[in-house]
Amino acid sequence: MAHDRRCEPLTTPRSEAPVDWLDPARFLRGTAWLDGDRPVRADPADLARLPWDIAERAALPIGVRIEFTAVPGTRAVQVRYRATVPERTDPLAGLRHCFALWHGTRLVGETCAAPAAEATVTLPLPPGGGVFSVHLPEGQAPVPLGLRALGGELSPAPVLPRWLVHGDSITEGWWATRPARSWPATAGRLLGLDPVNLGYAGGARGELALAEQLAGLPGRLITLAFGTNCWSRVPATAEWLYATVRAFVGLVRRGHPDTPLLVVSPVLRPEAEDRPNVLGATLAGLRGAMERAARDLAAEGDGHLLVLSGLPLLGPEHLVDGLHPDDRGHARIAAAVAEVLRPHVPAGAAGAADGLS
Incomplete structure (x- = not known):
């Protein structure tokens, strides 16, 4: 299950060249259940007993975050993801996917991307490194597919209670x-x-x-x-x-x-x-x-x-x-x-x- 995380370092070379994508599973926080690779908020094996409106809301990744520790000098983190793209007639069709980067209690910045079935966003990091949280956009049910550091190293953030x-x-x-x-x-x-x-x-x-x-x-x-x-x-x-x-x-x-x-x-x-x-x-x-x-x-x-x-x-x-x-x-x-x-x-x-x- 998604909440069983380990904290062994996952590193990338100190290079400006792209590196292999890291499995996001160890970095996910705020997760209750996984339906395949998709974080969900109700037991996917027990949806039949729930009212339809709760089952629908449970499909959205409310509160799901990517949390990592970056060494000093890491320039940015990239997140590759897929998302549901509404039909053009949907009032939310143009809603951008915005990823918010937090360092402790401080909002560092936000990176937004146009709606796409699969895309990559790059979030610049402050030079001093530390523990960071990336809050996912909650609409259109984004699913993280991979992440990687640019110019440094990433490891999963410490597991909190x-x-x-x-x-x-x-x-x-x-x-x-x-x-x-x-x-x-x-x-x-x-x-x-x-x-x-x-x-x-x-x-x-x-x-x-x-x-x-x-x-x-x-x-x-x-x-x-x-x-x-x-x-x-x-x-x-x-x-x-x-x-x-x-x-x-x-x-x-x-x-x-x-x-x-x-x-x-x-x-x-x-x-x-x-x-x-x-x-x-x-x-x-x-x-x-x-x-x-x-x-x-x-x-x-x-x-x-x-x-x-x-x-x-x-x-x-x-x-x-x-x-x-x-x-x-x-x-x-x-x-x-x-x-x-x-x-x-x-x-x-x-x-x-x-x-x-």
């Missing part, structure tokens, strides 16, 4: 200006973790098949951040959500009995806070049911279960469309989540975060 993050479109990163500015990506950098983004726009409605898939994924920490789509998209009652949260956590615990697990209730949604849905539940009531379920489980003996209320994290000024946060809002969620998780991060990860910064 994996953090499984399940949620809806807010977790997926909607309205963040770049994939790297979503709250899971930002909190991952703060904590020195490898975030695996399992957010599904329109989904995360308590689908128990996803809980079973989470139970089978290796991870050192887990966060569940859902509930807002239980107000309107698939309406629920507070009693239903209370029981569903208990069942969801119970299924995840079958694979992760002692893993620190943080439940984050829905963030502010002004139109829904006091307005009943078709079943009579307000978002405030749903949020309370979710938090109560998690606290009850903790009181019943789950000593590794944590709860964070989403309501105080954002104000109306942080919402772009009354629902999804802007970059400032994503940063606020990330900071709050990082504060709760920091005491539970495996030893050594915080030092990795300091080094990246």
Whole structure:
């Protein structure tokens, strides 16, 4: 599977001439499953049990990154990839493929290419070397085919503890200006973790098949951040959500009995806070049911279960469309989540975060 990476150096000659392409598998981070060579965000052997919208969103490489260490003097890294090219009549047909290069918490630069079924992009590197992340464009499902250094050496970046993050479109990163500015990506950098983004726009409605898939994924920490789509998209009652949260956590615990697990209730949604849905539940009531379920489980003996209320994290000024946060809002969620998780991060990860910064 994609998350079993090794860190032995893969080197290229110090030459301006092109070198052989390196297998990108050892460099991929943020991966959950592979479908052939394609990173996906749901178990490809278990799609039949998932709603169609979640299966569709799971095909996009949200949060998938290429991470490498470059020696000083390496001029650039080249990434060869394939992607789906929409029909000319598709509104997104002209959307460029933009690859963002990050060094710790700093965006170094972006390289964009015209849509193509297969292409190569070159990302210039600063002269001092170090650990870098390349965030892939999330549309048109790019698949890395190879990478190589120009004028230096590359090796896979150190493997960081994996953090499984399940949620809806807010977790997926909607309205963040770049994939790297979503709250899971930002909190991952703060904590020195490898975030695996399992957010599904329109989904995360308590689908128990996803809980079973989470139970089978290796991870050192887990966060569940859902509930807002239980107000309107698939309406629920507070009693239903209370029981569903208990069942969801119970299924995840079958694979992760002692893993620190943080439940984050829905963030502010002004139109829904006091307005009943078709079943009579307000978002405030749903949020309370979710938090109560998690606290009850903790009181019943789950000593590794944590709860964070989403309501105080954002104000109306942080919402772009009354629902999804802007970059400032994503940063606020990330900071709050990082504060709760920091005491539970495996030893050594915080030092990795300091080094990246």
